[in-house]
Amino acid sequence: MKYGKWLSIGMVAVIATVTAACGKAAETPNAGGTDNQSSAPDTVKVWTYPVHGKYEDDIKLLVADFNKTYPNIKVEYEVMSWAEGPKKFDVALNAGNPPDLYFGGMNGQYVSTGLALPIDSYLTDDIKKDFLPGTLDTMKFGGKQYGMPLYQSLWGWGANKRILEEAGVDYKKIQENGWTWDEFLEAAKKLNKKLPDGNTQYALVTDGTSLDFLDMITRNAGLVDAVDEKGNFIWNDSKIADAVTFINKLVKDGILPKETVALQPAKRSEMFYAGQAAIISKAIPYYDVMIANRNKDIDSGKVQGEKIEYIQLPVPHSASVKGYGVTTGGGEGYIAFTQKGANNEQHKKNVFLVMEALSGAQAGNSANELALPFVRTSQAKAFEGKGLAKEINFTVSKKMRESLAPQVALSIDVDKAAKLKQYREQVEKPVFQALLAGEKTPEAAVEELKSKGQQMLR
Template identity: 75%
Template sequence: MKMNKWLALFMVLVLVAVTAACGKKEETPQAGGDTTKVDTTPDTVKVWTYPVHGTYENDMKDLVADFNKQYPHIKVEYEVMSWAEGPKKFDVALNAGDPPDLYFGALNGSYVSTGLVLPLDSYMTPQIKEDFLPGTLETMQMNGKQYGIPIYQSLWGWGGNKRILTEAGVDYKKIQEKGWTWTEFLDIAKKLTKKLPNGTQQYAITTDNSTDFIDMLSKANGLVDAVDEKGNFIWNDNKMLDTLKFIDTLRKEGYMPKEVGALTPAKRTDMFYAGQSAIISKAIPYYDIMIANRNKDIDAGKVQGEKIEYIQLPVPHGDGISGYGKTAGGGEGYIMFRQKNDKGAQHAKNAFLVMEALTGAKAGNSANELALPFVRKSQAKAFEGKSLAKPENVVAATNMRNNASVNVSLTIDADKAAKLKQYREQVLKPTFQALLAGEKTPEAAADDLKSKGTQMLK
């Protein structure tokens, strides 16, 4: 009997030990470098992402494999969705209260208003924060709270054809380093606008009928948006009238096509490729890579046309603005969500570990592939000397990043952000298109923007 009691006690001790082992906490290295106790209970983190660049799915495989060497108990289920269908799928999931744990994109105030976006501040160690370059983390903050981690910072500028700029004597390297004013651009535009030997017209610049053009120029002229960071309406400033006058001058002087109001983005690009436009508007640094690939296709006989050397240019700014001028753009990376049926604090911690792995040093390959400046010091170090962009374009993109404009929709409340969106769609878009068509003078367009903005955004 005594033997049976000891045997029973032994079996209880074994059972306790086995149970503890199933949910034990081990000394495991945390993302960010700290070594703390981590719950190793098996868990699954769901990630929805996009083909950020041509080989991004290979990046995902490598990043997840590296992550699982440290955290084998956390399974990462990821899906690379199409840019066309992915946003719809995500909106349906979010509205149903069942979004993925991590979603790739830019921070959107409407996401935060659902209450399902998780703030990251409690997970952001000093070591993580210090790794980010100035102004980069802010691209995914809203009202001072961190809701996402960027893997790159998108930048909107202008792009030039090196051959045409050089033939006109344009010192594009100086522009890339110092920026340029509207007066300087207009002087250059005269040289870039001419009849070509084949009878076609070469324009200084070509854009399309989207409001991106006026956004870039007004930001460069010191107007962050229709409202400032506190939600105050600011397009009643003379800087907006000056912006409208500059655009009207481009149209009247023939520096851009008079039919610009009817041009699609595809037609704008075709004109740039055909040498009918010296400069193209809303040109991102990735054009450096994209056009280099097109040149390879021309060499291989897959595409017909002239090879182009791409030059990244900042948007020119008003003469009254000192310095480089502000650049439009924003951060894109991963945002963390909880579900209506919350999976708990430990699951959220695990999701953040995955997020940090997908945005760390090795994830800098996305910025490199897109010819964008790195957002983290560790990324810059990991890809030092491996840039795919031309050195002068790296200079331009870096200066543009250092002068990036804040996204005011992330600093104002959700109600004001919704009104701003409505104003831009109902007022800015038709007013801008009327200006491009010559149906409204700059003064009349400025009055419309001012009077309706005062009503809608007061």
């Protein structure tokens, strides 16, 4: 999921064209016009999104700085809305005319079109070394590099510090060492209670409309996905039963609200803000900034409610999973494309130059604004001492990134990835929702997940 969605869903598309400066291009090898430095400017088209609240300011400055070095490359960019942008991109891709650079997560279906552009030949050793270990891999498919990330998304749990302290839950120990399912269940006994106004304070709240919660729990049962990185179906042993049984216990014991199956993400957040839930699932590090801004609005009278001090937590794990636990997430950044029938090598090099400019040191402001660990050493250096996240939470985010689960869909072939997507929508989602609603027993849920998985993913 894109972090900018938390503030930017529905934003009207903004189109901005940055015209290259006049004059002779900088004397840089293999950069400039389509044929030589004296030719007309080469246009590189970029489609992006409001990655964070101030991203339009970021990209404007990044492009202006780029053109100081490469005045003969014209960068034409469009900041699209999260609601409409994906549809527009799919239409363009299917028509064989995608933009040169598109912001998003890596997807094997892009490669299957034959239009995704491998950038391995343009990546220098210095650029590779600048990226922190594992970060570039989030934009690979089939062993080839197609993009460079601006940040790595991280899904965890988040908590209301006041409620944890009142219940005597040692959140600092959890942040330092992680915690097991049993340890969470013990804490939940203290966190679940009736409030003076008659409402229930739940230990945990999540939405039941997506598979995000199921992903986090199954990965912390020791299952990277329904298939492993070789495409083998793996939801056929006791680990999937452990995960399903744990989720069922959360529902049966009232640790999750009984209406979880119908909860939308917005309602989940509303309950957390209202103090009706101690912990919220799929809490991204950006909550640190969002809640700090909400607290300012409460101080100014724009918003009514209790100010919250946010605590980032890792997802608890089964006893069979050692260490800190497993983090769900992935890389999001710029992916390179060519157009049907196009084969201009100079233009491809120029596309890469723009990608590097939009992903370099100063582009680290996106990770900074989103309270995420930086993906490049140069970014961390450029924004040292300027972090927006509280140190206590930023430290946890770095630990979470170190335990990030591999993205299976990027290592298996396109056909198997398509079948996995079908299995998730046609089997996982309805089974998960039936479990939450109490319409399926854990045993029946496990049996359906196994039997249909063996049919669809063998």
